[in-house]
Amino acid sequence: MYNDITIIGAGPAGMSAAVYAARAGCSVALIEETVPGGQIVTTNEVNNYLGFINIDATELALKMAEHVSSFGIDIKYESVKSIDVSGEIKKVFTKKNIYESKVVIIAAGVKRRMLDVEGEMKFRGRGVSYCAVCDGMFFKDKTAAVVGGGFTAIEDAMYLSNICKKVYLIHRRNEFRAEGTIIEQLKNYNNIELVMNSVVTSIDGDKKFDAIMVNNERQIELDCVFVAIGMEPSAQFITSDIHCDENNYILTDENMMTNINGVFAAGDIRKSNLKQIITAASDGAIAGTKAAKYVKE
Numbered sequence: 001m002y003n004d005i006t007i008i009g010a011g012p013a014g015m016s017a018a019v020y021a022a023r024a025g026c027s028v029a030l031i032e033e034t035v036p037g038g039q040i041v042t043t044n045e046v047n048n049y050l051g052f053i054n055i056d057a058t059e060l061a062l063k064m065a066e067h068v069s070s071f072g073i074d075i076k077y078e079s080v081k082s083i084d085v086s087g088e089i090k091k092v093f094t095k096k097n098i099y100e101s102k103v104v105i106i107a108a109g110v111k112r113r114m115l116d117v118e119g120e121m122k123f124r125g126r127g128v129s130y131c132a133v134c135d136g137m138f139f140k141d142k143t144a145a146v147v148g149g150g151f152t153a154i155e156d157a158m159y160l161s162n163i164c165k166k167v168y169l170i171h172r173r174n175e176f177r178a179e180g181t182i183i184e185q186l187k188n189y190n191n192i193e194l195v196m197n198s199v200v201t202s203i204d205g206d207k208k209f210d211a212i213m214v215n216n217e218r219q220i221e222l223d224c225v226f227v228a229i230g231m232e233p234s235a236q237f238i239t240s241d242i243h244c245d246e247n248n249y250i251l252t253d254e255n256m257m258t259n260i261n262g263v264f265a266a267g268d269i270r271k272s273n274l275k276q277i278i279t280a281a282s283d284g285a286i287a288g289t290k291a292a293k294y295v296k297e
């Protein structure tokens with residue numbers, strides 16, 4: 001099917017790009033693998049998004065999706081397998097369809113980094129999770145661990161402490177990467193045990209996940225482990241002709257255009273200094289506007 005613009009990813013960047021492009025008179029295909037909202041839906045509550053001191057994360061994501069739909073755009077729930085951006089007409093391949101367009105905006109965001117230890121793949125989705133908000137309720141009154149020392153890991157540990165009987169927070173150094181009052185707040189959570197200077201060396205179990213090993217010497221019995229060790233771009237379909245930095249974040253100019261004419265990138269997947277909902281929405285606004293201009297030229 002042909003549209004002026006194909007947008008990959010319905011997070012704040014992709015949805016903002018869709019609104020701006022549609023408002024500028026372009027036809028848009030917006031493709032999303034899971035649910036609209038991107039990283040928003042991996043958290044409970046969003047704080048300090050301009051105009052909302054606090055807002056429920058799902059509510060904000062749904063408001064954005066409603067905004068998109070008010071322009072007559074139906075989000076296509078499909079997984080992008082590959083892209084071909086070599087010609088003037090770009091192609092985006094999903095399992096079911098080929099989307100053709102003059103412009104592609106890549107706004108596929110980021111995904112949680114994996115630990116890359118023995119047992120992780122075996123128990124992924126069966127005790128090993130990358131999203132506390134999505135999967136935490138499956139482990140009510142159970143024993144959990146969170147791995148990581150950034151804001152996400154600490155927030156996840158606090159969130160799980162209200163659901164689980166006990167939560168181990170496991171970090172590889174003796175200082176957290178996250179700073180500020182959140183560290184002080186941790187002291188108020190009696191069921192969170194800090195396990196510092198500890199590296200997870202394996203994820204163990206026979207048929208069922210039951211423990212992790214840290215530093216090759218201490219076994220901690222668990223029902224679930226949540227990995228929160230940072231993010232990496234969702235770049236599996238990005239071809240080598242699109243320039244990226246050493247960590248696979250896409251490089252763009254100030255118009256969000258990549259090194260390939262007609263291919264734009266916006267939001268967390270783009271190399272940038274600040275990754276917030278507001279900066280993703282801003283990237284999307286620029287990409288949508290410039291993409292529409294490109295289509296008309």
Ligand code: NAP
Binds near residue numbers: 148152
């Ligand atoms: P992050 O800040 O990059 O922290 C990643 C943590 O994982 C670090 O503590 C790091 O350890 C650890 N780590 C990395 N690779 C590891 C490995 N292979 N094994 C064990 N540990 C490993 O990531 P994040 O917490 O996801 O946060 C991402 C960004 O979002 C940050 O800028 C953060 O400030 C922001 N954020 C903000 C909020 C908020 O403001 N409320 C909430 C969530 C996220 P080292 O410290 O030793 O490097």
